[in-house]
Amino acid sequence: MDVRTFTVGPFMENSYLVRRDGSDRALFVDPGDEAPKLLAAIDALGVQLDAILLTHTHVDHVGAVAPVAKATGAEVWVPLIEKPVLADINSFVPWPDLGPFDSWDAEHTLAGGERLELAGFEIDVLFTPGHSPGHVTYAIADEAALFSGDVLFQGSVGRTDLPGGDWPTLLESIRSLVDSLPETTTVYPGHMGVTSLGAERATNPFLVELSRTS
Numbered sequence: 001m002d003v004r005t006f007t008v009g010p011f012m013e014n015s016y017l018v019r020r021d022g023s024d025r026a027l028f029v030d031p032g033d034e035a036p037k038l039l040a041a042i043d044a045l046g047v048q049l050d051a052i053l054l055t056h057t058h059v060d061h062v063g064a065v066a067p068v069a070k071a072t073g074a075e076v077w078v079p080l081i082e083k084p085v086l087a088d089i090n091s092f093v094p095w096p097d098l099g100p101f102d103s104w105d106a107e108h109t110l111a112g113g114e115r116l117e118l119a120g121f122e123i124d125v126l127f128t129p130g131h132s133p134g135h136v137t138y139a140i141a142d143e144a145a146l147f148s149g150d151v152l153f154q155g156s157v158g159r160t161d162l163p164g165g166d167w168p169t170l171l172e173s174i175r176s177l178v179d180s181l182p183e184t185t186t187v188y189p190g191h192m193g194v195t196s197l198g199a200e201r202a203t204n205p206f207l208v209e210l211s212r213t214s
Contacts, residue, residue, distance in 0.1 A: 001145060004016070004045070006038060008064070009034060010033075013191060014030070014032075016029040017045070018119070019047055020119070023047070023120055024046065025048050025050050026045070026119055027050060027118055027119045029052075030054060030062070031052060031068045032061045032062065035064035035067035035071075039068060039071050049068070050118050051119065053077050053138055054086070055147065056082060056131065056132040056134065056135040056149055057082040057092070057132070058132060059099070063089075065102075066102030066104040078106035078108070079111070079132075079134030080134060081134030086103065086104050089101045089102075089103045111127065122142070124138070125137075125138060126177070130160060130167070130172070130174075131149070132165065133164040135150070143186075145185065146177065146186065147188045148187050148190065149189070149190045151174060152177065152189060152204075154187075154199075154200070155195075155203065156192070157204070171210060174206075174207065177197065178207070182197070183197050187200065
């Protein structure tokens with residue numbers, strides 16, 4: 001699997017351009033900002049963008065969705081609960097100095113439990129709320145890969161002080177990932193560096209709380 005990471009915007013969000021090795025079809029996970037940079041990467045790689053997959057709709061993860069979708073024709077997959085946010089994104093920007101951004105009426109919605117077949121991948125959609133009400137993560141089993149959005153980071157976890165956040169719910173979502181996926185799973189998070197489930201189980205201080213509540 002060929003994963004290109006673009007850290008964009010004031011919140012240093014990770015946007016991922018993903019394809020099978022050598023394939024001319026690709027996905028974008030959470031195109032958050034700096035649309036010209038993301039579009040230039042698509043052009044440079046010479047790929048067709050099959051889909052835009054969103055883990056959640058906080059503005060730092062969706063700021064470039066509309067321009068990338070318009071330019072490529074790729075359809076957008078969004079958590080069902082959060083589709084109205086993407087469709088009226090400027091009403092949900094929490095800081096006045098950000099934006100304006102273009103809204104987008106997503107073509108597809110996800111609730112968790114789906115299996116998508118896109119760009120040559122089979123992708124399991126996992127419902128992982130807590131950071132946001134509808135948050136999902138994307139697991140590609142045959143690549144042992146997880147796109148975790150803002151649920152799990154290298155040495156940390158997602159914040160829960162934004163609207164719809166809930167700490168116990170987030171912990172249960174993380175528990176579901178740790179319990180159901182192999183420790184060798186590579187985690188591509190929404191911020192900070194790439195890690196693995198095994199590394200986070202062994203060293204992440206926030207996961208200690210999971211063992212206490214087991």
